Amino acid sequence: MKPLLQLKNVRKDIGKKTIIHDLSLEVFAGEVFGFLGPNGAGKTTTIRMIVGLMGMTSGEVLINGISIKKDFEKAIQHVGAIVENPEMYKFLTGYQNLLHYARMAKGVTKERIDEVVKLVGLEKRIHDKVKTYSLGMRQRLGLAQALLHKPSLLILDEPTNGLDPAGIREIRDYLRKLAKQEGLAVIVSSHLLSEMEMMCDRFAIIQHGRLVGIESVQELSKQAQKVLITVEPVEQALSIIKRAYSSINMKPTNQGIEVSIDYEEIPRLNAMLVSEHVKVYGIQTMTKSLEERFLEMTGGNEIA
Amino acid sequence: MPSIISLIQNENMKIYRRISTWFMIGLLALATLAGALITKATHKEQQNWKAGVASEIQTLKEQLSDEKLPKMYKNHLEQQLKINEYRLEHDIRPVPSNSFWGYMVNSADMIQLITLFTIIVAAGSIASEFSWGTIKLLLIRPASRSKILLSKYAATLLFAFCMLLLLLMFSSIISAIVFGIDHIRTPYLAYQNGNVVETNMLFHVIRVYGLNCATLVMMTTFAFMISAIFRNSSLAIGLAIFLMFVGTEVTALLAMKFKWAKYLLFANTDLLRYIDGVPLVKGMTMSFSILMLFVYFIVFNSFTWLIFRKRDIAA
């Protein structure tokens, strides 16, 4: 499948400092791609280079196969984006702001503006000046301007910032729908990891301007993980497990026994316990959360 | 790709949807009215204009008899003399400042105010997008940076043009009401190829307006450049206004000592002196000044363009 967005060895130097080190990645149509990294990792910088706000020191960004550097106008016309906070013209109304961006795109009709306004749930306030908007309302207006021209690549830098829980959920569902039903490629950067986990198909984790890893949600749930087993008697079970797996990580808790074990080993462990007449009431896999994976890969809370 | 017209439409929306713009327009109207009222209150009516012109002729003749007078002053004085003689001969009254045309010609001084307003608009046009943070969403559209810049520049000049039209309109209405239109048929006496000719007053007023615009266009372009380089509108406004007021004085001082002063911007912005005054440096002509202005115009705009096109947007 042809990627919608391709980064090839993208590098950015500012002064003597290298902010992005030869970053390469691909994003495909129909997927929601998460962009994760601690503060100052270079997420926003990368997004700025993708949309042509910043030049690259070397490397190439291709959108739909078109180079953003060589043919900006053509490459950017299928991109909708929010870069950091969606700052709007505060002295204009929400509607006038949208009109402004509509005039800059091809074939955005009045009907389309109304449609988008409805979609982001701003009908009641769209004719008010933006300076009277709350943060969440501005975020919604930002989303509206990004969707106005029906882009095929949507790039959102922290889109859920400032939204209420209902709003976050709406956006999440809507982004997934856009990707699955309309085949958009959506790139989302966020700090809310649990949020990203529910929203994204794949993630790139970057740190100090380097790609630390790309993972898909499925892979994440297949890795070595914790299993909570509820058994009786606990003592017997503990000794059985210790006998079978000598160097295993194991901890009795109130709910049962927490064991770190490979995904494939779970059925064998179960069979073993049952054959020794231990009563097994439940086996619950505690998938490694994105948060743990993130902390593991980036080595904790270190700011670049 | 959006047409340049829709981009200019956008810029216009951003100019005219702001209260400050309407405040400027109101101020312009008010200043025009105040000027007219002050002129009416302070002007002393001349009893006998013929006697006045006759005594002026006397003074001019005395000055011309001075042998050491430089040639360029001499030409200027001779023109004045011929025109004054023509007045007496054909019974054409000089236009006093408290008449319809007199005030219309003087209203061209208000162009300084328009220059100030246009500098403010020009400086804000680029710098505000940076300080508001809206530049990010503006530059991720299928319009090249060059096109966006052009639309901003065009909208700024369009604003200046509208203000000039408004000034012409305000001053003619106010002038007609305050001073009346009794002498509206008075011609303007111009000096062409050694002869005095009667020309249309309106044409003269428009020409005075036009020639006054050199400073306006140049300082606007300058403010636009500073605003693109430093992304700071106060700096651009301050620098442009400072230069506008100090530049003329300093250039005049330099011109007394050095010939190269004629290449300075402010030696060339006052085009009016070529029709009723003397050149700043001997040998300077209207076409030389226009050429110099054109060179500065190109230089300023090239800088703006080069910088705006390449800049990393990290706002």
Ligand SMILES: Nc1ncnc2c1ncn2[C@@H]1O[C@H](COP(=O)(O)OP(=O)(O)OP(=O)(O)O)[C@@H](O)[C@H]1O
């Ligand atoms: N104009 C600049 N000059 C110098 N360094 C810069 C500039 N802009 C960004 N940086 C540096 O680049 C690095 C990446 O910044 P960036 O804003 O891309 O991070 P981020 O991943 O978006 O962080 P956050 O999660 O806080 O939004 C930071 O270390 C920052 O200090």
Ligand SMILES: [Mg+2]
């Ligand atoms: Mg960021």
